[in-house]
Amino acid sequence: MPHLIEMPRQAYDRFLRDGLRELFDEISPITDFTGTRMKLEFGEYRLEEAKWSERECRQRDATYSAPLRVRSALTILETGEIKEQDLFLGDLPLMTTNGTFIINGAERVVVSQLVRSPGVYFTASPDPATGRRLTAAKLIPNRGAWLEFETSNKDVLSVKVDRKRKIPVTVLLRAIDMQDESIPEDERGTNDRILEWFKDIDTNEDHKYIEATLAKDSTENRRQALEEFYRRLRPGDPPTADNARSLLEQLFFSDRRYDLGRVGRYKANKQLSLVDAPTVRTLRPADIIAIIKKLILVNNGKGQPDDIDHLGNRRVRAVGELIQNQFRVGLLRMERVVRERMTITDPEETTPSALVNIRPVVAAMKEFFGGSQLSQFMDQTNPLAELAHKRRLSALGPGGLSRDRAGFDVRDVHFSHYGRICPIETPEGPNIGLIGNLAAYGRVNDFGFIETPYRPVLHEVGTRSAELVGRFLAEEVKDGSGKVIGKDGQQVDAAMAAALANAANDRIAVLPFASTETAYLDAHSEEPLRIAQANTALDEHGNIIAARVEVRHGEHPRMVLPIEVDYMDVSPLQMVSVAAALIPFLEHDDANRALMGANMQRQAVPLLRPEVPLVGTSMERQVAIDSGQVLLAEEDGEITSSTANFISVKYQSGREVRYPLLKFVRSNQGTCITQRP
CATH class of the missing domain: 2.30.150.10 (DNA-directed RNA polymerase, beta subunit, external 1 domain)
Structure with a gap:
């Protein structure tokens, strides 16, 4: 069985190791608006020692955090002079060994979020007029504009860019026809070229999708398609070929504005049978063509639509990714300030620290830990409540669902939940099915599945x-x-x-x-x-x-x-969560009563005289150890002394360690934490 709080700890370690590096690489280099005066680059970063220990932070009502410093290099482009400096980017809250954060002296938990995975999804629904099954496709990026493809009952394929007006899909195909630079501009995106791309796919004599769409399309080549594309997305602005080209480039092919993400690229490759490298995080014209090909195939009954509630299409945003997204917001605000300052300051006089204002970064982190729906005051009624809170999965929160709009299908138990999300432990009331718990043996992989x-x-x-x-x-x-x-x-x-x-x-x-x-x-x-x-x-x-x-x-x-x-x-316990696995003879329980039992165990107040239960399920020991409420020896050794306040251990390596015990400490819920030797 994996360690029960492995998920948040691994996610935060990944953020410190790789996430911060990705963020600095994303915004580096920062240049002024003209790109001719200065350039600021970020290099290696390091976390220094925390000012106070976890225990001291609790006593002082302080935040358990460490200073983050990054090496920066400012290049004066006119002279080539480089000024290097270590920048302080604020204090980064650290995760405790128990998978929590101490913010202003109170322990908080960042709950993992269950969201729709980036990637390509095909759905089918019957047409109200004819009853025929029509297919739609959605391309959801990690960051950037959504693409939504639809099929009409007259066989016309259309696309919506970022929920704006519909355009025939052939307009987009003409606009992205830029692979072969040897072809003159006016000969790109012609009807013949588009028909050539789909000649092996669009073979249903009763439903010629590409021909029907071309008949609806008023453009004839790439230049006209770009102008039409611009007109639909920016209705007020006069369309020019250059403006349209740069808009298309920014929307889908620029890594600053569009990011499929590692997961999105992996899912798109799998769904469309592509072989793009995982590092190709923007869209390519071949991706859009592959989506339309698959859309036609599913319309012709040669492929299956996706089940959007399947756990293969939903992924976990763990604590590391949530913090990384918030940190990105702070860095982008900081970047804007830096670019403005670069424009008005004298290059000879300025230094990296004079350009960088860390307030947006500090404010973004404060806002996340203090005010986010997913940063919660830890439920500490008893050790099980604490452990279950760290293993919780929420479909609510920024970028997720809202409880008012969530239908029955999203809340329901799905066959793909087996061994991954507990079918029993979920709140009663408006959040039922939207908040779940990781199953006892479940773990989250690198892609978040x-x-x-x-x-x-x-x-x-x-x-x-x-x-x-x-x-x-x-x-x-x-x-x-x-x-x-x-x-x-x-x-x-x-x-x-x-x-x-x-x-x-x-x-x-x-x-x-x-x-x-x-x-x-x-x-x-x-x-x-x-x-x-x-x-x-x-x-x-x-x-x-x-x-x-x-x-x-x-x-x-x-x-x-x-x-x-x-x-x-x-194991037979594999399909349920830790709290449900503590219920003896669970298989003889009605599901509704088991749900109440699993939830009520987390509300039990600690006993003055704890006793061993008469009937157990073998999960009790694992819960006690992984909850973080018991002291564990780091290696083999001998206990040299044991009092009500301390336990001293002499390890085989020769070192002697004295462990203080918690005595009458107030928990977050006002219950009493006392450790006995």
Whole structure:
């Protein structure tokens, strides 16, 4: 089982290690408005030591933070002179070892947000007039203008740029026809070129989408299309070819204004079968053409629309990414101030510190930790409440849903939640289904998708593998000379395993068995697989002994032969959250009562005399350790003294450490925290 507060800690470490570097690279270099006077670049950054410890910050009502300094270089472009300086960019709040932040002496938790992943989505809905299924597509970037494609009942494909007026999709196609510079401007984006791109795709005789769209399109070449594109997006301004070209460039092909993000590029590549490098974070003309091709295919019934509530299409914005987005806001405000100052100050006199005003950065961080919907006063009623708060997933917040507009589908339990989001633990009332909890074994991968572990069910094994002993052979095995080493159906013992090392093949077919390894899968990877339950009958060597096995295949339960099983659950507790996993005999509980039980455990006040429960579920120890409310030894050692206030430990390495115990400390909820040796 992963550490229960691994998610926020890893996310914050990633922000300190990579997120800050990305932000400084994004805004660097900053030049003045003319680009001829000065240039400011940011280099290496470092976090210094925190002024006070966590305990002192609580006592002083201070923020647990560390000064952030960055190396800057100001180049005077006229003379080539470079002035270097270390800049102080404010105090950055630090995460405590327990995954919380101490802001003005109070412990706060930044709740992870569950949002629609950047990428391309295809949806289908019946046309009210004809009843025919029409497909729409959305290209959602991490930052920048949305593209929304639609199909009309007259087979015309149109596109909306950033929720503005609709334009025929061929206008956009003509405008982006810029790959081949050898073709004269007036010959680009012609009807013949567009028809050539789609000749293998638009093959349905009853519905010629590109021809119908061209008939609706009043433009004839790239120049006219650019002007029409500009006219639709900027209705008041007079359109010129240069203005239109720079608007298109800025909207989709400039990395300052448009960012698909690493995740968006990964999802787009997967959805459209592209092979773009993960570093290509802007749009390319080929991406738009690929989206329209897939749109036509889905309209013709040759592809499936996406399920927008599937967890493969929703990702977690953990604490690191949320802070990074807010820090970006502060840096962009700071950049504007720097550019204004560059224009009015004397290049000879100025220094980096005179140009940079850190107030916007400090204000952005204060605003996030003090006022964001996702930065919350930690629920500290008891250790379980604290742990559950750090593992919470919210669909609300900036860039997310609002509880008034969220429908039933978004709130409902989805089959892809299995092992990732708990189907039981969610609040009752207006937030039901919008706030969830990470399942006990779930973890978040680098792209922000939730993964859950499974045991691979293997059908063959290497001749030198440690897992060979105890297997049943599925075929006769011979050595290089043709001598039979083992017969079909025979169980491998240690002597036979040694002999099989000389087998003619490197791998041997065996009857299906559950491996001791684990593999983490996200929701999309899991969909085509057949996954058995954790209580599937196995012998002592892990071989499947049932004649037929109950499996999950996508959203359908099925009975299959053992040879068809791909993976197996690691634990029956895998599908529920930590709080629900503490309920004994959960499978005999009604779902509504289990929901209340899981929520009410978090409201239990601590006991004066804690006692061991008569019935447990094996999850209690893990919850106590990972909640951060118990002291843990760092390595093996000997306790040299233990009093009501301190525990002293002499470790094997020779160092002696004295740990102070918490005595009658007030928690955030006014309950009493006292540690006893």
